[in-house]
Amino acid sequence: MKRISVQAQDFDVAGEMAALEALGGGGVASFTGVVRGGDGLVALELEQYPAMTQAQVARIVDDAMARWPLLGVSVIHRYGRLEPGARIVFVGTASRHRTAALESCAFLIDWLKSHAPFWKKEHFEDGATRWVEARAEDEAKAKGWGG
Amino acid sequence: MKRISVQAQDFDVAGEMAALEALGGGGVASFTGVVRGGDGLVALELEQYPAMTQAQVARIVDDAMARWPLLGVSVIHRYGRLEPGARIVFVGTASRHRTAALESCAFLIDWLKSHAPFWKKEHFEDGATRWVEARAEDEAKAKGWGG
Amino acid sequence: MTALTIVYFAWVREAIGRDEEQVDRPAAGARIADLVEMLAARGGGYAQALGDPARLRAAIDQRFAPLDTPIGEAREIALFPPVTGG
Amino acid sequence: MTALTIVYFAWVREAIGRDEEQVDRPAAGARIADLVEMLAARGGGYAQALGDPARLRAAIDQRFAPLDTPIGEAREIALFPPVTGG
Numbered sequence: 001m002k003r004i005s006v007q008a009q010d011f012d013v014a015g016e017m018a019a020l021e022a023l024g025g026g027g028v029a030s031f032t033g034v035v036r037g038g039d040g041l042v043a044l045e046l047e048q049y050p051a052m053t054q055a056q057v058a059r060i061v062d063d064a065m066a067r068w069p070l071l072g073v074s075v076i077h078r079y080g081r082l083e084p085g086a087r088i089v090f091v092g093t094a095s096r097h098r099t100a101a102l103e104s105c106a107f108l109i110d111w112l113k114s115h116a117p118f119w120k121k122e123h124f125e126d127g128a129t130r131w132v133e134a135r136a137e138d139e140a141k142a143k144g145w146g147g
Numbered sequence: 148m149k150r151i152s153v154q155a156q157d158f159d160v161a162g163e164m165a166a167l168e169a170l171g172g173g174g175v176a177s178f179t180g181v182v183r184g185g186d187g188l189v190a191l192e193l194e195q196y197p198a199m200t201q202a203q204v205a206r207i208v209d210d211a212m213a214r215w216p217l218l219g220v221s222v223i224h225r226y227g228r229l230e231p232g233a234r235i236v237f238v239g240t241a242s243r244h245r246t247a248a249l250e251s252c253a254f255l256i257d258w259l260k261s262h263a264p265f266w267k268k269e270h271f272e273d274g275a276t277r278w279v280e281a282r283a284e285d286e287a288k289a290k291g292w293g294g
Numbered sequence: 295m296t297a298l299t300i301v302y303f304a305w306v307r308e309a310i311g312r313d314e315e316q317v318d319r320p321a322a323g324a325r326i327a328d329l330v331e332m333l334a335a336r337g338g339g340y341a342q343a344l345g346d347p348a349r350l351r352a353a354i355d356q357r358f359a360p361l362d363t364p365i366g367e368a369r370e371i372a373l374f375p376p377v378t379g380g
Numbered sequence: 381m382t383a384l385t386i387v388y389f390a391w392v393r394e395a396i397g398r399d400e401e402q403v404d405r406p407a408a409g410a411r412i413a414d415l416v417e418m419l420a421a422r423g424g425g426y427a428q429a430l431g432d433p434a435r436l437r438a439a440i441d442q443r444f445a446p447l448d449t450p451i452g453e454a455r456e457i458a459l460f461p462p463v464t465g466g
Contacts, residue, residue, distance in 0.1 A: 013161060013164050013165075014160060014161030014164070017160050017161070017164075017177075017179065018160075021179060021181050021232070021234070022232070024181075024183065024184060024185075024231070024232070025181065025183065026180060026181060026183045027178060027179065027180050027181065027256075028177075028178070028179045028181065029176070029177065029178050029252070030164075030175075030176065030177045030178075030179075031174060031175070031176050031177075031245065031248065031249060032164065032168060032174065032175045032177075033173060033174050033245065033466060034168050034171075034172065034173060034174065034175065036171065036172065036173045036243065037171060038171075046465075047389055047390055047393075049387070049389055049439070049442070049458060049460070051442050051456070052439060052442035052443075052458070055442060056442070056443075056444075077465065077466075084171075085168070085169070085171070087168070088466075089465070089466055096183065098178065098180065098256060098380075099253075099288070101178070102178060102249070102252065102253045102256070105176070105249065106246075106249045106253075109245060109249070109466055110466075112465050112466040113464070113465055113466035114462075114463065114465075114466075115444070115463065115465075116463060116465035116466065117389070117439070117458075117460070117463050117465070118463055118464065118465030118466075119389055119390035119460065119461065119463060119464055119465075120464045120465075121390070131390055131391045131461065131464075132464045133461075133462075133464070134461070134462030134463065134464050138466075139462075141246070180380060193379075194303055194304055194307075196301070196303055196353070196356070196372060196374070198356050198370070199353060199356035199357075199372070202356060203356070203357075203358075224379065224380075235380075236379070236380055245466075256380055257380075259379050259380040260377075260378070260379055260380035261376075261377065261379075261380075262358070262377065262379075263377060263379035263380065264303070264353070264372075264374070264377055264379070265377055265378065265379030265380075266303055266304035266374065266375060266377060266378055266379075267378045267379075268304070278304055278305045278375065278378075279378045280375075280376075280378070281375070281376030281377065281378050285380075286376070
């Protein structure tokens with residue numbers, strides 16, 4: 001199973017998890033990213049490169065499926081204006097081996113952070129905006145997986 | 148938030164995930180273990196040491212909360228007779244830092260495998276039964292976290 | 295002195311045919327391994343379950359403990375195979 | 381020769397004030413960095429967005445590419461800051 005979706009609307013974590021559990025593997029790992037509030041943040045705006053996003057995420061998923069014995073992968077990434085508490089991204093992996101499920105899930109989210117063509121802009125309650133800067137740490141994490 | 152439950156009945160993954168997402172952290176990691184079918188398996192029977200289980204799982208969760216900056220942890224472990232496809236265990240962690248959420252989730256499931264007082268017995272369709280043997284690999288994984 | 299409760303799990307429980315029993319408290323300074331040896335000497339299911347201590351794990355008063363741990367004032371000793379949770 | 385499409389994202393797009401444009405295809409052998417330099421020379425928002433190539437990343441025909449990559453037969457060049465997805 002390979003499910004990839006880049007979408008504006010929210011998604012159903014339970015449905016994704018259930019689909020992965022139904023694959024008959026021993027374990028399902030997931031990571032869900034949520035917009036953090038605080039510091040007067042009223043929204044996070046996610047811009048994407050539409051012509052590239054879907055294909056690039058598919059390449060990252062194919063990499064993961066080549067590296068680990070996975071029964072299924074589900075990746076959902078939202079774009080558009082998201083308020084604190086909203087889900088941004090979901091990565092779910094299913095495998096007969098729990099380590100494969102957990103490691104590939106970590107790999108995918110690290111890789112999405114530094115290799116998926118999205119840009120985040122913060123909107124604050126005083127009207128100010130700020131583009132989130134890429135963190136060297138994220139790039140290092142992705143590189144840490146090699147490949 | 149710290150939720151620990153050792154129970155016979157199934158659990159609601161979506162509810163656990165939603166409670167963790169609501170903590171306002173940036174990320175929620177989860178691992179769900181499911182009974183694997185195949186080889187004529189009709190059921191997995193999980194025996195526990197009731198007087199010890201809850202306290203031991205609580206100690207493991209406290210260790211995780213001491214090691215990583217977590218906003219919340221949820222651990223559910225079932226016992227009794229479970230059929231293929233049934234959920235056995237759920238570990239969910241929430242943190243402002245995705246690496247903390249992912250690592251602590253892996254730590255908890257590795258630790259539960261080798262330090263929670265449960266024993267699994269396989270029941271096969273020909274009536275045979277077999278106690279699952281602990282894998283040296285699981286013990287090594289838990290030790291790999293140190294502590 | 296009070297009796298000592300022994301609890302058994304998984305195939306240890308099955309081989310012995312009971313999940314709990316009371317035994318006389320061993321002499322001061324006895325370790326879990328001494329108790330295991332004493333019980334195995336009963337023969338039958340006890341010998342089968344407890345004859346090879348390398349296959350056993352233990353807990354004292356609901357905390358894991360190596361077999362060479364002194365029993366001391368413990369109230370409950372658990373004997374079982376390596377755990378397979380998760 | 382066909383024109384080349386340039387697409388901009390995030391603060392590069394905002395500074396330039398457009399998300400896409402067509403430019404004349406640079407001379408054979410030109411690299412993305414040469415295109416960036418040429419565009420920055422227009423001044424104003426272009427200079428602001430593209431004046432410091434170390435802050436930029438690029439893609440050729442929807443695949444990431446270092447700035448020293450030759451443009452060759454590419455149809456679409458994207459210029460943007462380091463990505464911040466996930």
